[in-house]
Amino acid sequence: MSQQRVIPGFGYTLGSTLLFLSLATLLPLGALVFKAAGLSWAEFWSYVSDPRAVATYKITLTSAFISTLLNVALGLLVAWILVRYDFPGRRLLDAAVDLPFALPTAVAGLTLATLLVPTGLIGQLFAPLGWKISYALPGMVIAMTFTSFPFVVRTVQPVLADLDPHLEEASANLGAGPFTTFRKVIFPELLPALLAGTTLALVRALGEFGAVVFIAGNLPFKTEISSLLIYIRVGENDYAGAAALATVILASALVLLITMNIIQGRLYRRLHG
Amino acid sequence: MNVSASQSPRAPLRGHPRRIALVVLGLSLTAVLILLPLVAVFYYAFREGWAVYWHHLSDAETLHAVWLTLLAALVAVPVNTVFGIVAAWTIAKFDFPGRRLLTSLIELPLSISPIVIGIAYLFVFGMQGLFGEWLSDHDLRLVFSVPAIVIVTTIVTMPFVFREVLPLMQSQGTSEELAAISLGASGWKTFFKVTLPNIKWALIYGISLTFARSLGEFGSVAVVSGAVRGETNTMTLQIHMLFDDATQTGAFAVASVLTSIALVTLLVKTWVERREARRLAEGTGQNSH
Numbered sequence: 001m002s003q004q005r006v007i008p009g010f011g012y013t014l015g016s017t018l019l020f021l022s023l024a025t026l027l028p029l030g031a032l033v034f035k036a037a038g039l040s041w042a043e044f045w046s047y048v049s050d051p052r053a054v055a056t057y058k059i060t061l062t063s064a065f066i067s068t069l070l071n072v073a074l075g076l077l078v079a080w081i082l083v084r085y086d087f088p089g090r091r092l093l094d095a096a097v098d099l100p101f102a103l104p105t106a107v108a109g110l111t112l113a114t115l116l117v118p119t120g121l122i123g124q125l126f127a128p129l130g131w132k133i134s135y136a137l138p139g140m141v142i143a144m145t146f147t148s149f150p151f152v153v154r155t156v157q158p159v160l161a162d163l164d165p166h167l168e169e170a171s172a173n174l175g176a177g178p179f180t181t182f183r184k185v186i187f188p189e190l191l192p193a194l195l196a197g198t199t200l201a202l203v204r205a206l207g208e209f210g211a212v213v214f215i216a217g218n219l220p221f222k223t224e225i226s227s228l229l230i231y232i233r234v235g236e237n238d239y240a241g242a243a244a245l246a247t248v249i250l251a252s253a254l255v256l257l258i259t260m261n262i263i264q265g266r267l268y269r270r271l272h273g
Numbered sequence: 274m275n276v277s278a279s280q281s282p283r284a285p286l287r288g289h290p291r292r293i294a295l296v297v298l299g300l301s302l303t304a305v306l307i308l309l310p311l312v313a314v315f316y317y318a319f320r321e322g323w324a325v326y327w328h329h330l331s332d333a334e335t336l337h338a339v340w341l342t343l344l345a346a347l348v349a350v351p352v353n354t355v356f357g358i359v360a361a362w363t364i365a366k367f368d369f370p371g372r373r374l375l376t377s378l379i380e381l382p383l384s385i386s387p388i389v390i391g392i393a394y395l396f397v398f399g400m401q402g403l404f405g406e407w408l409s410d411h412d413l414r415l416v417f418s419v420p421a422i423v424i425v426t427t428i429v430t431m432p433f434v435f436r437e438v439l440p441l442m443q444s445q446g447t448s449e450e451l452a453a454i455s456l457g458a459s460g461w462k463t464f465f466k467v468t469l470p471n472i473k474w475a476l477i478y479g480i481s482l483t484f485a486r487s488l489g490e491f492g493s494v495a496v497v498s499g500a501v502r503g504e505t506n507t508m509t510l511q512i513h514m515l516f517d518d519a520t521q522t523g524a525f526a527v528a529s530v531l532t533s534i535a536l537v538t539l540l541v542k543t544w545v546e547r548r549e550a551r552r553l554a555e556g557t558g559q560n561s562h
Binding site for chain 2: 006007008009010013014016017018020021024025026027028029031032034035074077078080081083084085086087089091093094095096097098099100101102103104105106107108110111112113114115121122142145146149178200203204206207208209210213214226227228230231234239242243246249250253257261
């Protein structure tokens with residue numbers, strides 16, 4: 001507590017942080033919820049349970065969920081080889097992981113859409129097989145996987161690097177194979193970080209807009225995501241409908257973040273006492 | 274920013290087929306998912322040659338979009354740099370309840386759909402919003418306009434400098450600042466002579482990431498801009514419009530500019546991390562653990 005008195009500026013810095021935060025995010029999000037709260041329950045329910053809206057929830061959840069599963073597998077693999085093995089191209093791979101953070105999602109969407117349409121460089125390989133990638137679920141999953149790719153890698157990587165190598169040696173000396181060692185020794189240590197990365201990847205995929213609108217084709221009831229429906233409602237000047245949907249999306253993101261935070265805290269305490 | 278040095282040495286691949294298989298799998302999947310689209314941007318942009326590329330880039334609407342996007346970045350970057358440092362300083366150097374909650378709130382724009390942020394902005398400044406009537410009475414227009422783009426871009430890119438700087442400030446603790454202050458330095462002097470040099474590399478990466486992301490913001494800007502050609506179109510909105518017009522080379526020409534900036538950002542990051550690793554290895558950064 002005495003530090004608080006020695007380093008100056010606590011009041012000013014906390015005050016300006018809270019002021020800027022309130023103006024920039026809390027005020028707008030509050031205004032959104034306020035707008036939605038002005039609707040009667042029946043109106044609110046009719047907006048959010050509209051069949052077209054329900055279809056967007058299903059489509060968004062399905063594609064975000066599949067892309068997150070892919071990201072967990074791919075993220076663990078990439079983090080593992082980056083930390084454990086020495087190979088040519090390792091530094092390049094390490095730098096490439098961050099590309100989806102730095103690249104605008106609209107550019108990612110444009111490029112993936114152009115590559116994956118039936119006449120595109122990649123799409124033409126799959127067109128003869130009758131596989132539809134662009135304007136269908138696989139394309140949306142690929143776009144979401146791209147934009148969420150760094151999260152699992154970057155949360156798992158530092159934990160894996162700090163893991164005590166003696167634990168694995170001990171496990172191997174006791175006769176465990178590499179797979180058993182990974183499952184029983186390494187994986188439990190990684191779990192809190194993995195869960196944090198998975199949550200971030202999932203939340204990001206659920207909210208992704210730029211990359212998906214280019215590739216999805218945006219057909220109502222087929223490839224329309226919730227964010228896009230909100231955008232369409234704004235375009236139609238249906239502000240009440242947009243507010244109701246946006247509140248549902250905001251609330252579900254917050255619930256997901258808070259739940260995962262609690263689970264992660266419990267796991268961490270179980271591991272480290 | 275990850276500055277922790279790896280403890281166990283990396284294992285060689287030679288003579289270990291399983292390791293080779295894992296590395297080949299990881300490299301090829303990443304190459305297809307990440308590097309292929311990267312190369313494709315430039316392939317599609319330059320497919321019809323330099324002249325066509327240049328013709329698309331120097332189009333009046335596109336140039337206007339570039340200018341407008343730069344304007345948004347010119348506001349978002351300095352504002353969020355100052356905010357990121359101040360917020361990180363508050364959370365890292367002082368002990369007060371609610372620090373974790375405050376961190377989560379600052380990082381909130383990363384976790385919610387940009388569409389939600391855009392529409393939330395409309396409910397403050399739009400005709401339907403809290404201040405809508407007051408603003409229209411005073412002839413102020415803060416939606417479907419340039420100020421709307423600038424403000425929303427600033428909101429969406431708020432967390433980036435903060436996120437890069439905070440872990441470093443936290444790991445460095447307060448001992449150096451306390452020493453400076455007990456020797457009689459003022460708060461400002463302590464910040465500029467002690468804190469800032471310690472965080473400067475992470476700060477540089479945070480700033481470049483904020484710059485790249487503010488140029489690339491799409492969803493929230495699409496909601497608040499009105500996307501009027503040659504008036505309120507940013508670079509990403511211009512890409513979307515050209516894509517809808519089936520002007521493929523034009524869309525990729527604009528995209529190639531944004532991609533180049535993203536690549537520069539990654540170069541900065543790699544360079545910053547190497548410096549940081551060297552600093553740790555030389556032992557000048559004992560305080561960093």
